[in-house]
Amino acid sequence: MAYAHIANAHANLGESRLALEYVRKAYELRENVSERERLYIEAHYYGFATGELEKSAQVWELYQQIYPKELPVTKT
Secondary structure, rough: HHHHHHHHHHHOOOOHHHHHHHHHHHHOOOOOOOOOHHHHHHHHHHHHHOOHHHHHHHHHHHHHOOOOOOOOOOOO
């Protein structure tokens, strides 16, 4: 999750290359986190790294269904 948050920070600073590097690393390690964290990482990965916005939206929808009271701070 640290890599996902670092990716978000770089994206917010307009540092796309670094954000991409860190979101890819988070995606590689996603099997080592909780389900909630995995969904968060996957949604960001599809939205930012691959540009699959529909897939990203589907992951956010699943996140919201599973965790209706716990929305993430940011969405891709």
